[in-house]
Amino acid sequence: MFGRLSSAVVLGVEARLIDVQCDIGGGLPMFQIVGLPDKEVSESRERIRSAIKNSGFSFPPGRITANLAPADLRKQGVGFDLPIALGILLASGQIPPPAGRTIVVGQLALNGDVQAVRGVLPLALEAGRSRFDGVLVPVANAPEAALVPSLPVFAAATLREAVDAISGTAPRYSRLGEPDGDAAPGRVEHDLAEVRGQMAAKRALEIAAAGEHNLLLVGPPGAGKSMLAHCLPEILPPLSREEALDVTRVYSVAGLLGDEGALVARRPFRSPHHTVSYAGMVGGGHGIPGPGEITLAHHGVLFLDELAEFDRRVLETLRQPLEEESIILSRAGISVRYPASFTLIAAMNPCPCGHLGDEARPCTCTATDIRRHRRHVSGPLLDRIDLFVDVPRLAAEELMDVPAGESTVVVRDRVVQARERQWARAAETGASSNARLRGEGIRAHCRLDAEGGLLLRRAIARFALSGRGHARVLRVARTIADLDGSWDIGAAHLAEALRYRNAASLRET
Numbered sequence: 001m002f003g004r005l006s007s008a009v010v011l012g013v014e015a016r017l018i019d020v021q022c023d024i025g026g027g028l029p030m031f032q033i034v035g036l037p038d039k040e041v042s043e044s045r046e047r048i049r050s051a052i053k054n055s056g057f058s059f060p061p062g063r064i065t066a067n068l069a070p071a072d073l074r075k076q077g078v079g080f081d082l083p084i085a086l087g088i089l090l091a092s093g094q095i096p097p098p099a100g101r102t103i104v105v106g107q108l109a110l111n112g113d114v115q116a117v118r119g120v121l122p123l124a125l126e127a128g129r130s131r132f133d134g135v136l137v138p139v140a141n142a143p144e145a146a147l148v149p150s151l152p153v154f155a156a157a158t159l160r161e162a163v164d165a166i167s168g169t170a171p172r173y174s175r176l177g178e179p180d181g182d183a184a185p186g187r188v189e190h191d192l193a194e195v196r197g198q199m200a201a202k203r204a205l206e207i208a209a210a211g212e213h214n215l216l217l218v219g220p221p222g223a224g225k226s227m228l229a230h231c232l233p234e235i236l237p238p239l240s241r242e243e244a245l246d247v248t249r250v251y252s253v254a255g256l257l258g259d260e261g262a263l264v265a266r267r268p269f270r271s272p273h274h275t276v277s278y279a280g281m282v283g284g285g286h287g288i289p290g291p292g293e294i295t296l297a298h299h300g301v302l303f304l305d306e307l308a309e310f311d312r313r314v315l316e317t318l319r320q321p322l323e324e325e326s327i328i329l330s331r332a333g334i335s336v337r338y339p340a341s342f343t344l345i346a347a348m349n350p351c352p353c354g355h356l357g358d359e360a361r362p363c364t365c366t367a368t369d370i371r372r373h374r375r376h377v378s379g380p381l382l383d384r385i386d387l388f389v390d391v392p393r394l395a396a397e398e399l400m401d402v403p404a405g406e407s408t409v410v411v412r413d414r415v416v417q418a419r420e421r422q423w424a425r426a427a428e429t430g431a432s433s434n435a436r437l438r439g440e441g442i443r444a445h446c447r448l449d450a451e452g453g454l455l456l457r458r459a460i461a462r463f464a465l466s467g468r469g470h471a472r473v474l475r476v477a478r479t480i481a482d483l484d485g486s487w488d489i490g491a492a493h494l495a496e497a498l499r500y501r502n503a504a505s506l507r508e509t
Helices: 046-055 081-091 120-127 140-144 159-166 199-211 227-234 243-252 277-284 312-316 317-324 367-375 395-399 408-429 439-445 450-463 467-483 490-500
Strands: 001-013 016-025 030-034 064-067 102-104 134-138 153-156 216-218 301-304 324-330 334-341 343-347 385-390
Touching: 001 081, 001 120, 001 490, 016 120, 016 301, 016 334, 030 046, 030 102, 030 227, 081 102, 081 159, 081 199, 102 159, 102 227, 102 385, 120 140, 134 159, 134 490, 153 159, 159 408, 199 216, 199 227, 199 343, 199 385, 199 467, 227 301, 243 334, 243 367, 277 312, 317 324, 324 467, 334 343, 408 439, 439 467, 450 467, 450 490, 467 490
Parallel strands: 001 102, 030 064, 102 134, 134 153, 216 343, 216 385, 301 343
Antiparallel strands: 001 016, 016 064, 324 334
């Protein structure tokens, strides 16, 4: 007796189809799962046995073999409980054959309840691409699966309901009120108008948002670096529908969607503590490695406060994703790719005590202390940062008498207009933002006049700009011109871009 159903396993943020085959033969009673299952898959045997009995079905005697094909692909997670249980019921003739091609996933409790699992959205997206007739998921995961348009979704709270769903006697799941089109930006939680003074830092924040440029804020404690960083997501353009699905897919794999399983409508803002581990930053864990902080910041902001306090090995992991917008995690027998297109904003003190260059409080650090402090951040990593900004301590009159500046809404409007100019060039350049410009895109859209060319030539010699640094200056100048509404890069745009390349408090010693 033989039964077959379809399921899936998630590798990175992509789903791979799995053929669940169940056979019941003669011989001594035995139940085994083959096909390179991990420990949690192998442990499902007792959950499946109890769930079948407690749902009013009989667990068949004999030799039961469940094969998860392809056999050379590692299977991980508890989502195979439900398809294996249904396969056994099919093979034993207790339920009719499925009404159509359906992908099945779900965890079983001992009493037959179907419980939520991770990674349902990638599975549903793969079902839509592969033209399946629908997906059968736990009730708690149904809103997540329903984010895929035109895909029939069946939800089950118990094994009995799952049997009705695959036999075609249960209604489809219908979710009302799902947002359509671009995700709304929502209310402003951190308004730039609340930040007193720091006009240069606010301007750099606007440029970073307009072109997706990486930013480093350098200044003494209490100058407002963290407050500025928390304002950055608010002035970024709203997530498009496609970007929101990408972010939701990542958070689905990580198990961070919450009970509602709704579409993620706000850009992520991740701020790991400086004690974060290597695996916590890049991803890891047993079996198939899960996403880390750099992936959870996809299409959003990764904020590293107290940059010099991070382990240098952890910081060096940022170099590849900052260039390639993805990261490949390789473990024994498996390799997965995670997306990592994020804007990096970092903050650090200029020295261990934090008061180097501070007129109000003298620095107590030795030259050796300062060099050791800065050695935590390597030159190659700094070379991947576009904007360096000094954030000095504010004087009393700036804290008390300076009127509130522009609001986040006003700045965001300018950012969106600058991004629209970049999107208009995207068909030609293939880059959605200026920070993503490469090769021919830079040559075509970052051309300088004679005055600008001479200025850049002098800057390369004076500041010893690398090839990467030279390209980043041109990209920043292109963004400043876009904010200015200019299709051409002027000498003034280039001069401002060069100023952000050299934070005095970081370059002094």
